[in-house]
Amino acid sequence: MVSIEQEREAMFKKLQLLRSITNSHAHDKASVVLDASKYIKDLKQRVERLNQDIATAESFTGQNFPKIRVEEQEDDFLIKVFTTRNCQGLLVFILEAFEELGLEVLQATISTSDSFILEAIATRENKEADDHIDDRVVKQVVLRGIQKWIEGSEQE
Secondary structure: OOOHHHHHHHHHHHHHHHHHHHOOOOOOHHHHHHHHHHHHHHHHHHHHHHHHHHHHHHHOOOOOOOEEEEEEEOOEEEEEEEEOOOOOOHHHHHHHHHHHHOEEEEEEEEEOOOOEEEEEEEEEOOOOOOOOOOHHHHHHHHHHHHHHHHHHHHHO
């Protein structure tokens, strides 16, 4: 029969392992479990974003998928989107995606003749907002805009 002391020690080791996996700095059990719950939620969101990326990439199979590069520059983002084919209407979807995220375009260079080229500098409209926006988030938003454009193009 397992003693109470052994059960406590086993529980303590499991709690320490959970703290290390989730990078929790909490000391009480409830806070460690809460941190683990937040960690799992974050992992689920990452998986959803990756699945969206995969779906977007698969929908462009056999076509030239737009190349997207986002660089964070202090409070602004440099966003570049390029594809060798003309993507009529794509700009509207990308700008709508910026708007959904709360990004304001400060400067943009766009070419849509034989190819699609967008170079834009965007900043957050509300810089005091608590939510953190980084280059990965901006890239995900651009990918979602491209996905919406693809879905709209397929329906026509």
